[in-house]
Amino acid sequence: MKVIVTEYLRIDLDTEQWECRRCGHVLGPARQNYKVHTRVYARDPREIHKPLLDATRYEYTYAPDPAWCAILEFYCPACAALIETEYTVPGHPPINDLELDIDCLKRQWAEREELSAPAGGGLPPQVDHACHGHAGSGRP
Numbered sequence: 621m622k623v624i625v626t627e628y629l630r631i632d633l634d635t636e637q638w639e640c641r642r643c644g645h646v647l648g649p650a651r652q653n654y655k656v657h658t659r660v661y662a663r664d665p666r667e668i669h670k671p672l673l674d675a676t677r678y679e680y681t682y683a684p685d686p687a688w689c690a691i692l693e694f695y696c697p698a699c700a701a702l703i704e705t706e707y708t709v710p711g712h713p714p715i716n717d718l719e720l721d722i723d724c725l726k727r728q729w730a731e732r733e734e735l736s737a738p739a740g741g742g743l744p745p746q747v748d749h750a751c752h753g754h755a756g757s758g759r760p
């Protein structure tokens with residue numbers, strides 16, 4: 621069973637691996653940060669957000685200071701799809717933005733059909749509240 625997570629990421633629940641949705645490349649263990657299994661391009665933030673003032677005349681130009689801002693792009697190593705872009709501080713390890721409860725996902729998808737594309741519209745899938753620590757709390 622493969623579960624869609626983002627536009628370019630899915631998890632194979634049988635093997636517990638992150639995969640690229642575009643080419644099927646196996647990125648790495650789904651219980652780890654997928655970003656460490658991608659190719660990273662550290663962009664110069666001034667390249668993305670061009671100075672609005674003449675940099676030869678002004679110290680501050682409204683462009684991000686590369687000493688304080690890093691823009692990281694994470695690409696699939698097989699097909700070069702841009703999976704994620706992250707704004708962070710220079711030297712910070714990749715932010716773990718998708719830490720999913722794999723065991724809970726397996727229970728939630730045990731009775732469902734695999735989707736080849738995101739389901740649009742309709743009701744959101746039922747959430748297994750037992751996976752989120754709400755069991756017996758009386759809260760929905």
Ligand SMILES: [Zn+2]
Pocket residue numbers: 640641642643644645696697698699700701
């Ligand atoms: Zn790919």
